[in-house]
Structures are given as structure tokens and as C-alpha cells.
Amino acid sequence: MKDFKIYITIACLLLGIYFVTQYNKPDDINWQSTLYYKDKIPFGTYITYNQLRWLNPRAHIVNTNKSIYNAFHGDSLQGGTYIILAKNITLNKFDFEAMLKYIKAGNTVFMSAFDWRGYIADTLKISSRAEYTSKNTTLNFTNNKLKRPVDYSFNRDIANQYFDSYDTARAVVLGMNHYEHSTFLSYKFGKGKLLICATPAVFTNYSLLTLQGADYAEKALSYLPAAKYVYWDQFQNGDIPEDGSPMRVFFSNPSLQWAYYLCVFSLLLFVIYEVKRRQRIIPVIEPLKNTSVEFVNVVGQVYYEKRNNANIAHKKTIYLLGYIRERYKINTSKLDKEFIAMLSQKAGVELSIIQELVVTLLFVSTHGHITDHELIKLNHLIEQFYIKSR
Template sequence: MDKKSKIALYAIGAVIVLMMLAEITKPKALNWRDSYTAVDKIPLGCYVLFNELKNISDKPIKISNKTAFENLKDVETDKKTVSLFINNGIHFDKQDSESLIKYVENGNSVFISTNYMYGVLSDTLNIRIGSDYNNFFKKPSLNSFTSPNLKPNERQFNDVIENSFFTSLDTLNAVALGTSKVEKTEKIINDTIPDTNINFIKVPFGNKNGAFFIHTNPFAFSNYHMLNQNEAYAATVLSFLPKHQIIWDSYYKSGRKVISSPLRFVLQNQALKWAFYIALLSLILFVIFRGKRTQRIIPVVEPLKNATVDFTRTIGDLYYQHGNFTNIITNKIQYFLEQIRTKYYLNTNELGDHFISKLAIKSSNKKEDTKALIDYIVYLKSKSNHTEADLIQLNKLIESFTKHTA
């Protein structure tokens, strides 16, 4: 590898390292994605809520990383528990819904806080959750409780919220526990949705004091609102739940980590990801430089010998050794004139002044030098015997002519 290639490679490596350092050290943008997981400290995570539950609960909190069907079949039937499901959207399939219903029938409780829910469970409880997209989907709302004694704990949610409420419920079984109120700033024709709507209910189920608690404002339990003086509202909502051991759901979460391979786990961790990239780059550079240093020696291949040159030299030596200068001069003159005919397309039968002028012009030689050569050739052709001096002089004139040929 030459010096310029090495400098270019080092420069590229330095740029890559600087880009990595800039990427690692640059400030991270605030992540506003929905998560609701217990480990996420982003605004819409539930890190604060989960740790507060651990502090106030008498019993250790169980964490479920499975579906409701898989998790609840392992729950002990003689111990009462309450399962918490908090996410922006929750969907239970038929097996999950049947497991939850059976779980509540055995005297346990289920708390669900979500913006939308559908499926078998919704049909069984005869409830529907919706939003008024025309008026107050994301407008400030006052979340309060139906009990006058809990009025001090109501809160106004001004931002980071989606106002969902019950559009239909079973009034014979469902008990309204809380409402949300939004002031409409403009009137819409045929608008039948009132300003105040129910957003928190209790649905008793079975004969063993089990119940479903359905809440439509999961944002209230996020880190953002828990750290912005709205924690009293979240605590009041959860105070309606029985004091049983809590099962925290980590499966039905928008921010649930799905790891199917070790490489995916590495790439999802910022520090491990950059360590992997640096190790990969180092391996590539090692292969490049190591490969260059350990390459086997390339053998030198001798070019093929020009047998024609050797043959010509041998013939020339024979002529010279026998002293036959006339024959050598004759052949040399014939070869020279053949070159002129082939290269300059000139007739060499008449070597007069006209021929000399044309040859000088086409060969880019001086006319005097060209005339000296042609005159000497004519002189040699007129002689019957030649000497070594004649051959040497002819050779000098031809070499001088050829050297200046265009």
C-alpha cells in the first residue's frame, strides 16, 4: 500500500471515529412515544408510578410478561390479587378475555386504563369507549370524581392527553366513579356529545366481590403527569382498588421490548450498540492491514526472450566475422529504403533532389542531413567493394536520421 493510500485510509478512519463520538455525545432528543412500561423514564413511561406502588404496597408486586391467558392460569385461586393494565390501547383476544372473566369471578379485581378497548371483554361488560374528535380530543379537560368528598383530588389536564370516555355502558351493573369535562369553544351542528362524560367506572362481576375497574385516561399515570402535580388524581383512582397483592402487566404495553436475538438486544442498547460498531470497524481495519502484511511473496516472472533479435545478432556476427562488408551494406541499404517506402509512401527508384526534399519534410529532418545520407547511399551503391569504415559511416548517418524522424 503506497503512502497516499495509507493517508486516505487513516483520514477515513479518523472521520468515522469523530462521527461516532459526535453521535454518542450529542444531546438526546426527548422521546414522546407511548410506552407505559415500568422501566421507561420517558414522559409517557410508568417508572414513577411503578416505584410508588412498590413503596405503598404491603406485598411485593408481581410482574407479568405473558398474555392474560398464560399468566392468570398460574395464579393461586386461594389468594386475592388485583391486575393492573395501563396502556394507550389494549386488546384481549377470546382466550385472554375468558381468563380475565374467570379470574374476576373468583373474587379478584382487574384495573384497565386505556383510550380504547374492544373485543370479547368489551362485549361481555357491555361497554364502548370513544372520543369526540371534532371538539375536544386533545383539549384541556377536568378529570374529577362522582363523590363530592373527592373534589380536592380532581385535576385539570392541560396537555399531553387524549380525552376518551364511555360512549355506551350497562347502567344496571356499571357504577360511575369519575368524569371528564371539556369546555367546547365552538358549536357543531347535530353535536349530541355533552361537555361532561364518564371516564371511570366499576363493573362488579360474579358472586365473590370481584370487579372490573375501567378508566379511560392512561395519561394520568404517565411520568409526565405524575411529576407535574397530578399524582393526587392517579392515587385517588387507584384507591378504589381492593388492598390485594398487585400484578403489574408488562405484556400489553406499547413500549414492550421484543428481543428475538442477541444482536437485536445489543442494537437496542445505546452503549452496546456503539461498542459493537467500534469492534466491527476495528476488525475490518485489522483484516485490511494484516492481510497486506502477511501476503506471500509474488515470484518474479521473466519476460519471454526475443529470439528474433538474437537471430539477427547472430547473422550480423557471421557477416562481420567473414569480413563481407559489401553484403552487410547492401542489406542495410535495402532495409532502410524499405522502411521509407512503408512509412512515408515514397518511391525509392529515383534518389534525386525531389525525393530528398519530400523525405526531409515527411521525416522532419533537415534537408542537408537528409541529402548527406542519400548521397552517401548513392555513393556506396556505385562501389563494388566496401570497407569497415564505409559500414560504420553508413550506420552513423542512418541512426542520426532515425533519431530525428517524426
């Protein structure tokens, strides 16, 4: 038994060590390209988003999850810079025209994506594709002030995207790869400009943790002028947080939301009121028992054991005559023919029954010994009188 406990102890210790090891084991690296500003995985944009304050210290960084049209339409945006980093960018005619109006007013829009679709691709005549090479892809700027003597080198194919077509008459090339394919373009519209980049992965955490990647991203973003407001778009990349709460249906509808708040407030008010008004439990009091029947049974048993029929007949006679005096206001001192006729008339009982009852009453009042049969007869006549009288 002792050896068995030792084995159990060792097994529990090993199991505990296994669980602790598994719990503290680092998670597998997620190489998915999300470009999400909160992701710290290699291809998230956590560093770029947080470094915007360092690149433009006086700017207010504002996140927007509105569609392009809703964001640029009207006066919802202040003057400044609008940044879109997404896996693909799709703009229709209304989106593009609303964005163009914002740019022409003297603002800047920076866009970087792997794929370009819709009206913006047709209008700017842009399309992108990837270089397929076994070597690392290199990038550089065309501006001599920013150009590096040795090209920026990127691995894991994060800089292999480029523009294979674009409107050369309108676009200014700001960056190229080692095949002299354009990767960074600028368009002038009114007082502002549109900057588009074919390599969004160079702005991810994986790239910025290298010296070359950080330097390239810093110089690329230096084309963004100093502005009071910098807007970070979440809509194009699908970074709109979804509410997984079971109450999302209520909170998405103002009427249901207020109805929910009203119910919660009413329930809270009811609970508070009930707590103050709650009384102690009232004990159950059993009703008093009716002992009349038991009393009659006891008295009847006493009289029955004494066998004094005359006394019982006398008492029943006295009670009956008292009832007649009180109920019908008839004098009972003389039980004669006049009494019989008056009682029959007032009580509504047949004259023959009244006559038989009076004869029996006179009989028991004048005899000292009453048999059981005579007592029963008297009781039967009295009950019959009570039943038939009105």
C-alpha cells in the same frame, strides 16, 4: 511550516470541542406514548410502576408477560390485584372468562387503555373516543370523599379520552370529565371488581410530575384494595422483551440449549486437558546419509588410479569362491569337472557358463599380469553367474 502547525492545532482543538459538545448534548425528548414501565420518557409509566410499592408497601410487585388466558387460567396467580396499562386491550371469550373467574374469587383487576376491542368490549358494551377541544381537559371523581372542588386540569390532550358507551345497568361511574362523560368505571363480579379507565395517559411520567396529575393518579389507584400480590401485565402493551442474541434459537429450545451447554463443556474440558498434556516441539532429526555408494566410488577410484588389475581380479575371485562355499556348501579347493558339475546343478546355471567362469578364474589366478579386457571379462562372467544363480 510553523504557521501551518498552529492552524492544525487550532482545527484539532475546535474539532475536539465540537465532539465533546455533541456527546454531552441532551437527547431530543421522545413524545411517543409507550406506557412501558421502564421508560422515563414523558409518556412512559416508570413513576407509576415504582410508586406501587409506596401505595401498597406490603405487596409483592410481580411482572407477568403471559397472555391473559395463561395468566389467569389455573393457579398461576395468587390472590391480589392485576394491573393493565396499555395502548389498547383486546380480550377474547376465553381470556375474559378466565379473568372473570379470578375477579369473582375476590380479586381486583385494573385496566386502562385508549382503545377496547374483542369480547370484553362486546360483553361490557364499552367503546371509547376522544374529546376535541382547544382547552385543557379536566377530570374529577364522583365520590364526594375524593372529588376535588376544582377539577383536575391536564394539557397536551392526555385526558381527552372517555367512554361514549357502556352498560349503564352494570357499571358504576367513578370519574367524569368536564363534559360529564364517564372516564372511570367499576364493575362488580362476585367478591371482586373490575376497574376500567379511559385515560391511561394520566398515569404516565408527564402527568405524575405535576401536583394535580400525581394527586389524581393516587386517588384513582386508591380504589385498589390492599393486597399481598400486585401483578403488572406486560403482555397487552407488548412489553415482552425480545431476545436479540444470535443464540436465541438455541436458548428457546431446551434440547438445543443442553446440546449447546454440552459442546461448551466438552470444548472447555478439551482445552484444559490439552494444556496439561502439551509437550515441547520434537525437533526434526535428519536421517543418516547412506555413504556406501560414495565409499565404493572412492575405493574404485583408488584401484583405478593404481591400475593393479591382477590384485582386483584376485580379490573378486576370493569373494566369489567364498560366496559359493557359504551359499552352496561346495568345496572350492579344486576347481575341476566335479566342482563344475556340482556348482551348475546347485546354482541352476548352464554348464557352459560355469565352465567359462572356472577357466577364467584359473587363468587370473596363475597370471601375474591381467589386462583390462581380461578383467572386464572376469567381471562380466561373475555378474552373469550372480544373476542366473538361484
